[in-house]
Amino acid sequence: MAVSAQDKIMHxxxxxxxxxxxxxxxxTGAIYDGNTxxxxxxxFFANSVQHANxxxxxxxxxxxxxxxxxxxxxxxxxSLSGTDGQAIxxxxxxxNDGAVIVFDVVIGNKVVxxxxxxxxxxxxxxxxxxxxxxxxxxxxxVLQQKPxxxxxxxxxxxxxxxxxxxxxxxxxxxAASNAPVSIALGCYLFGTKVNLNFNTTL
Amino acid sequence: MAGQVGKLxxxxxxxxxxxxxxxxxxxxxxxxxNVTATPQSQIEFFTNFQGKGLGQTNxxxxxxxxxxxxxxxxxxxxxxxxxxDPSIPFPFNAGGVVCDIVVGNQTVVKALPLHxxxxxxESFDRIHGSNNGYASADASPGQWCEVRLxxxxxxxxxxxxKVVVRGANLGxxxxxxxxxxxxxxxxxxSAGTTF
Numbered sequence: 438m439a440v441s442a443q444d445k446i447m448h449x450x451x452x453x454x455x456x457x458x459x460x461x462x463x464x465t466g467a468i469y470d471g472n473t474x475x476x477x478x479x480x481f482f483a484n485s486v487q488h489a490n491x492x493x494x495x496x497x498x499x500x501x502x503x504x505x506x507x508x509x510x511x512x513x514x515x516s517l518s519g520t521d522g523q524a525i526x527x528x529x530x531x532x533n534d535g536a537v538i539v540f541d542v543v544i545g546n547k548v549v550x551x552x553x554x555x556x557x558x559x560x561x562x563x564x565x566x567x568x569x570x571x572x573x574x575x576x577x578x579v580l581q582q583k584p585x586x587x588x589x590x591x592x593x594x595x596x597x598x599x600x601x602x603x604x605x606x607x608x609x610x611x612a613a614s615n616a617p618v619s620i621a622l623g624c625y626l627f628g629t630k631v632n633l634n635f636n637t638t639l
Numbered sequence: 640m641a642g643q644v645g646k647l648x649x650x651x652x653x654x655x656x657x658x659x660x661x662x663x664x665x666x667x668x669x670x671x672x673n674v675t676a677t678p679q680s681q682i683e684f685f686t687n688f689q690g691k692g693l694g695q696t697n698x699x700x701x702x703x704x705x706x707x708x709x710x711x712x713x714x715x716x717x718x719x720x721x722x723x724d725p726s727i728p729f730p731f732n733a734g735g736v737v738c739d740i741v742v743g744n745q746t747v748v749k750a751l752p753l754h755x756x757x758x759x760x761e762s763f764d765r766i767h768g769s770n771n772g773y774a775s776a777d778a779s780p781g782q783w784c785e786v787r788l789x790x791x792x793x794x795x796x797x798x799x800x801k802v803v804v805r806g807a808n809l810g811x812x813x814x815x816x817x818x819x820x821x822x823x824x825x826x827x828x829s830a831g832t833t834f
Contacts, residue, residue: 442789462745465788467752467763469735491805492734495750510789513761521807522734526760583760625755627763629789632749 442508442629445593450506453598458631461504466630468507470494471517471524471623478617481624483604493522493623501599502633510594510628513587514538514555514607517621524623526583527557533611534558536618538586540607542595549595550588556612559584594628643710643824646791650708651826656796657706660826665709668820669802670695673810682809684802684819695816701799709825711792714738716753716804717783717818736806738786743798748788753804757784794821 440448443463450458470481471493482499490497501507515524527536536557542550554560597603605626609618644662651657669684670691685701703709716738740748756762764787794800802819810817 462747463790464748464792465751465786465790466749467755469752469755489734491737491750491752492807495735495737495752511763511765513755515755515759515761524735524754524759524761528760585761587761589765625752625761630749632746634745 440593442510442593446506446508446596446629446631449596449598455504455599458504458506458599460634462632462634464630464632465628466507466632467625467627468494468496469524469623469625470496471515471522471621473517473520473522473621475619475621477609477619479607479609479622479624481605481607483602489522493517499604500602501597503599504631504633505599506631507597507626508594508629509542509597509626510590511587511626512540512542512550512553512590512605513585513625513627514540515586515623515625517623522623527586527620528583530620533618533620535612535614536609536620537612538607538609538622540605540624542603542605544595544597544603545601553588555586555588557584557586560586560588597626643712643791647708647710647793647824647826650793650795654795656708659829660706660708661829662824662826664823665825665827666697666820666822667709668697668818671810671817671819673815673817675814678807678811679809680805680807682804682817684804686801701801703794703796703798703825704828705796706828707826708796709794709821710823711740711788711794711821712823713785713787713821714740714748714751714753714802715783715785715818715820715822717820718810718815734807736804736809739803739805740792740800741803742792742794742800747792750805751786753784753786754806756786763787791823 447459470485470488472479485494485496485499488494516527516530518525534557538555540553541548605624607622609620611618671682685698688696688699735752736754737750737752739746739750
C-alpha cells in the first residue's frame with residue numbers, strides 16, 4: 438500500500454523528534470518566490486524577505502515557523518512580467534525558445550533534488566493538459582494550450598521540516614549552445630502543509 | 640488518509656455535534672460586488688450578507704446551522720468583468736494573489752496562492768487544469784480558478800468561518816462581481832425521526 442502524505446510527514450517528524458507536529462492543522466499550501474530582474478542564475482526563497490508580499494512571494498523567511506512544514510509534491514517555474522511580479526507562463530516570454538532551466542532543491546545543508554531540467558517548450562512528468570488558457574502575450578484574447586513547467590514528485594514527496602532553511606537554485610541555459618540565458622524567473626513549491634495550531638497550549 | 644466521511648464524523652464527534660444528518664454534496668458561495676474605480680487589496684467572503692440575495696450567496700450568517708457541517712474539498716473563485724482587458728483573467732491581479740481560510744479563530748489555509756491556477760498555466764493539480772479562460776463573443780471574459788485541496792478541511796456546525804483573498808487590483812475597480820465558492824461534502828439537517 439502506498440505511503441500517504443500524512444504518513445510521510447509523521448515518519449519524518451518522528452525521526453526528527455518533532456513530537457507535537459501531529460497535533461497541528463493539516464492543510465494544503467504553496468510557497469512562491471521570484472526574481473523580477475532577468476538573470477541566468479536564480480536563488481529562490483533565500484532572499485524572499487526583500488521581495489514584495491504577496492506580489493512576488495508569500496513568505497518572509499526561508500524557514501517555516503515552529504511546527505509548520507510542507508511536503509513538496511509539485512515544483513513549478515514561471516516567468517514574471519514587469520516590476521509588479523505578475524506571473525506568466527514561460528511560453529509567454531519572447532525569444533529564448535531553446536531555454537532550459539536546471540535546478541537544485543536544498544533543504545538544510547542537503548541537496549534533495551539535483552540537476553533537474555525543465556525546458557521552455559515543456560517538461561516530463563506532466564501528462565495531462567493544463568486546459569485552455571488565455572494567451573497573455575497577445576493583445577487579443579486567444580485561447581491556447583500552454584506547456585507546463587513542473588515536476589510532480591514521484592512517490593510521496595519531500596518534506597521541508599520546521600525551522601530548517603531551504604532554497605531552490607536555478608540556472609538557465611540555451612539547450613543548443615549551452616550559453617547562459619537571462620530571464621525573469623519564479624518558482625513555487627506546492628503540497629500538503631502543516632500549519633501551526635495552538636490548540637490548548639495558550 | 641482518512642476519507643471525507645470519516646474525517647467529518649471524527650470532527651463532529653470530537654465537538655459533540657450531531658452526525659446523523661443527510662449526507663450530501665454541498666457548495667457554499669458568496670459574492671463581492673466590485674466597486675467601480677476602486678480596486679481592492681483584500682476581499683472577505685462569508686462575512687457580509689447585508690442586502691444579498693440567493694443569486695449572491697446561499698448563507699445568511701457566516702456559520703452553518705447547528706445540525707450542519709461540511710468538508711471543503713475545493714476552492715473556486717470566479718470573476719465577471721465587463722469591458723476589461725480580457726487577456727488578463729481572474730483575479731485581474733498585479734502580482735500574486737493569496738487566500739486564507741479561517742474557521743473559528745484558526746487559520747486552516749494560510750496564504751495559498753491562487754494565481755498559478757489561472758492564466759499562468761502551471762496549475763497545482765497534475766490531472767486537472769483548473770486554469771481555464773473563457774472569452775465570450777463580445778470579448779467580455781468570465782474567468783475562474785479552482786484549487787483542489789489535498790487535505791479535508793472541516794467547517795463544524797455553528798462556527799464562524801471566512802475566506803480572505805489578498806493581492807493588488809482585485810476586482811480591477813470594475814463593474815461585475817468576484818465570487819467565492821467552497822465545494823465539498825457535507826451534512827444538512829434531516830428531521831428523520833427526531834421530531
